[in-house]
Amino acid sequence: xxxxxxxxxxxxxxxxxxxxxxxxxxxxxxxxxxxxxxxxxxxxxxxxxxxxxxxxxxxxxxxxxxxxxxxxxxxxxxxxxxxxxxxxxxxxxxxxxxxxxxxxxxxxxxxxxxxxxxxxxxxxxxxxxxxxxxxxxxxxxxxxxxxxxxxxxxxxxxxxxxxxxxxxxxxxxxxxxxxxxxxxxxxxxxxxxxxxxxxxxxxxxxxxxxxxxxxxxxxxxxxxxxxxxxxxxxxxxxxxxxxxxxxxxxxxxxxxxxxxxxxxxxxxxxxxxxxxxxxxxxxxxxxxxxxxxx
Numbered sequence: 001x002x003x004x005x006x007x008x009x010x011x012x013x014x015x016x017x018x019x020x021x022x023x024x025x026x027x028x029x030x031x032x033x034x035x036x037x038x039x040x041x042x043x044x045x046x047x048x049x050x051x052x053x054x055x056x057x058x059x060x061x062x063x064x065x066x067x068x069x070x071x072x073x074x075x076x077x078x079x080x081x082x083x084x085x086x087x088x089x090x091x092x093x094x095x096x097x098x099x100x101x102x103x104x105x106x107x108x109x110x111x112x113x114x115x116x117x118x119x120x121x122x123x124x125x126x127x128x129x130x131x132x133x134x135x136x137x138x139x140x141x142x143x144x145x146x147x148x149x150x151x152x153x154x155x156x157x158x159x160x161x162x163x164x165x166x167x168x169x170x171x172x173x174x175x176x177x178x179x180x181x182x183x184x185x186x187x188x189x190x191x192x193x194x195x196x197x198x199x200x201x202x203x204x205x206x207x208x209x210x211x212x213x214x215x216x217x218x219x220x221x222x223x224x225x226x227x228x229x230x231x232x233x234x235x236x237x238x239x240x241x242x243x244x245x246x247x248x249x250x251x252x253x254x255x256x257x258x259x260x261x262x263x264x265x266x267x268x269x270x271x272x273x274x275x276x277x278x279x280x281x282x283x284x285x286x287x288x289x290x291x292x293x294x
Contacts, residue, residue: 004045009071011038012050016060016068018121022291025284027124029096032287034280096281099128101138101146104225108147108268110163110243114292125281133223135271144282146271147289159271160286163293165241165264167201170254172234182237182257185211192236196224201239201265208262228254268293 014024015035025032043050050064060068100115102108119127132138135154138146152159171191175182180190188211193202199218206212219236221227228245231238232253240254241264248254270286277283 004042008038008042008045011035012042013068013071015039015051015058016064017072018118019058020288020291021058022284022288023118023122026096026098026281026288027122029124029281030284031280032284035284095126096124097126097128098144098281098285099130099142100285101130101132101143101148103133103147103149103268104131104223108244109247111147111289111292118288138271140273144272144276144279145285145289148269148271150266150269152269154271156274157271158274158277159269160290161267162270162289163241163243163268165244165267166261167205167239167241167264168256168261169205169237169258170228170240170245170249171231171237171257173252173255174234175237175257176255185209185258185260187257188237192219194219194221194227194230194236194238196221196227197265204265205239205260205262209258209260 011024011028014027015021018024018027021035021039022032025035028035039051048063049061050067051058052061053059102111115127115129118125128142130139130142132143132146133149135146135148135150138148140146147162148159169182169188171182174180175191182188182191185206188206193199195202195218199220202218219230221230227238228240228248230236231240232248237257242249242256242261245254249256270289272282272286
């Protein structure tokens with residue numbers, strides 16, 4: 001049997017290592033579709049299934065795992081040999097550099113672990129992360145892709161919805177017990193309502209809940225991180241998203257006293273310039289961000 005092309009073997013190794021078509025595409029400087037086609041062609045030529053889908057993730061089959069173990073060592077030796085030659089010729093392999101702009105950490109904690117894993121496991125991609133709270137604060141001289149909390153349109157830019165937020169009240173666990181316990185919408189009248197906007201999000205939530213009253217006070221913070229910290233410390237009740245506050249909810253720092261959720265006024269978007277959109281590694285990285293958010 002003829003051996004499959006070396007390039008398809010290299011693509012297989014990247015997907016097997018990273019567990020994601022889009023992440024492999026970023027590293028290989030190609031589109032996600034090109035990676036998918038190479039994997040399909042390799043499986044077809046070998047007559048075996050190398051991956052299986054579990055939800056939105058790709059997992060190696062037993063056959064694929066056995067192939068990966070043999071190939072990883074072989075490709076490692078080839079890479080070392082090529083690097084030795086290039087070193088002798090004073091040539092350095094060019095790394096792919098991408099710069100990602102993110103809002104403050106409290107808004108995108110759900111992206112932190114996948115990003116750290118991507119930076120650790122991707123061999124050919126050097127990812128830099130910078131910060132910008134709003135779209136008009138993004139430094140597009142540096143950023144290739146930005147995760148933006150806001151509402152399009154943004155003329156001259158391309159965007160895609162990353163995470164559609166549904167807001168639900170969150171508060172300290174102490175508000176589930178005692179005389180100040182929150183058991184119904186009316187109980188919010190005894191508590192401060194915390195927000196980082198002009199109060200429109202809380203007004204929308206209360207209207208959906210059929211409540212025309214207000215909280216004990218309406219407290220504004222400029223930074224969403226301060227809103228969440230105030231809620232953790234029992235200073236009042238905030239509105240947040242289950243994904244955005246997943247770690248706080250999982251670890252018990254915050255709880256959801258009421259189940260009603262409503263669409264947010266703003267959402268998280270992937271944004272890039274039309275010029276950057278032409279780069280296959282940028283679009284592949286956006287595909288990876290989308291798969292991570294989903």
